[in-house]
Amino acid sequence: MSGEITADGRTFIHQHAAHCESGVASALFRNQGLDISETLVFGIGSGIFFGHLFFIKMVGLPITTFRAQPGAVFKKAGRRLGMKFVTRRFRSPQKGMDELRRLLREGKIVGLTTNIYWLSYFPDRFRFQFNGHNIIALREIEGGFRISDPILEYPVDCLTEDLERARFARGPLEPHGLMYYPESVPKNPDIRSACIDGIKDTCKMMLGIPLPIFGVRGIRFLARRIKNAPQKLGLSEACRHLANIVRMQEEIGTGGAGFRFMYAAFLQETAELFNSGEIAGLSQEMTAAGDLWREFAAVAARIIKKRGQSEDTFARVYEMLMDCASREETLFRKLKSAAGKLKS
């Protein structure tokens, strides 16, 4: 946590966060005077998800997503908390940068969607072509901007040309210079009913999408594909695929175990809000599911390292993922009925 001055002389408190989007959204809300934690925003905005998009490839590997689509958390959380917010995209980079400067001079702080490759303040091994990283621009400085990136512990500087490239990068999910900020935040938002909405939406996404690649069914789908991978693709290809899944799960800003711990933290806060023992118990179950995901990652890494020489096999990983899926299925079913009983 560290203080930082914005253009109009107010203090902005930078807080370290696990996930870029919920980190940015909660920081923007806090800056408007609504004291809210990252995990609450994450849960209200229904940030947790699962999908195995085998037909979309990044560097030749299928995408496994543990999060909802980029931008959804801010929008959903903002809407459910009754805020007015502005989102803008631009066709011309020049206009996009001018508008950003104008807003910063007014003393606003602005959330931006960027391509993580062009943000040169990151260590090289984090930089890859992904158009869904969120940061906050605090103020303009000489030759660049002061940036609060919630993934990092402290605010950083970013060169103007880097930021322009990052905001107007091309490729899948183009950001088109997307910027967003809350215009007005209600004094006493109904956090309780927002939590219920968020939980119900999440349960719907994890249980109710009638396609086998999303939600709990998606986890099973992925498990089956992993089990068959060594015969289908050969051992080294199968290892590559497995490594990619673990990367998506742990690598960038998931708070561990593909957001399971973050969601458990959200359930814990919700339990306190409603004083509900049932939700508190579900939070613990979520933690247990998260621990299992972590174990899956550790076993997978051993397989990859030893190239099939260890006693850990693909069948074992399959069992673990199936276990994760069945645990989460019962968990979300219970959560759905628990949320139905809660009164805002």
Added chain:
Amino acid sequence: MKIKEVPQDITYYEGKKRACYALDDKGKYVIVPSSGWSTEEVVNGLAVAELAAKLEKTRQAVLQGLKSPLAYHMERRQMTTAILAKTAGICRFRVRRHFRPEVFVRLKASVLQRYAQALAITCQELKNVPGK
């Protein structure tokens, strides 16, 4: 995950730490900075090594005159043909044609300039690959 289970294995974030959520002694979730996990090191190391090996292969191909330096610089920026084509504003099949060295050397300065702009390098850098 409890606080003492938060991995502090490696420091490959170049001194930067990442936030993890973990349970404290009273069973309450708090943010704990982590310096890295050896599991991640394995999977991430694999991906990084793979990219580096592919890039080196392309560099050798350029030196042997099989590919143009454009192919190397595109891969160095971790771009695909589609991304480069959109960024430079040049049609995808033309970009692919420009991977051929004999086509690349005949390119006009204005086209080179667009590639250099898209890849954030100078025209001079674009025409060559690093020696080692």
